[in-house]
Amino acid sequence: MKPTGRALLAFVVFVLAMSAGSQWWAGRRDGALGAEVARLARPGDIRMIASDSCVICLRARHWFDDNRIAFSECSVERDAQCRADFEALSAPGTPVILVRGRPQLGFDPQRLRAALDRPA
DSSP states (O other), rough: OOHHHHHHHHHHHHHHHHHHHHHHHHHHHHHHHHHHHHHHHOOTSSEEETTOOOOOOOOHHHHHHEEEOOOOOETTTTOHHHHHHHHHHSSSSEEEEEEEEEEEESSHHHHHHHHHSSSS
16 A cells, blocks of 8 residues: 555654654753753862863763853863873773762763762
8 A cells, every 4th residue: 555645744744743842852851951960060060171172072061051050171182281180080082071070981961960969
């Protein structure tokens, strides 16, 4: 049985509606998570060791800024102390996000929130 033009159009509209709904829900969830991290984070709690060419670092930086989360950042290419800190951690790549001194490799907002929720 061959689908009619109407059935195909209905299917496309359904898929687009589901995709839009999914993106809307993810945006709401990410916004709530960002607000929670902003509430928990105090100045000095979050430090990102980044690289100038790191795409994930850029994504993390935008997420922190968009959610008004207090954090500091250093670049392994431009800051000798940052480079030394990075090498001391023996991390395989950037970003390394230090949450109250505890390193996390990569950027995961949910893991970040869980680390902030633990006692210092």
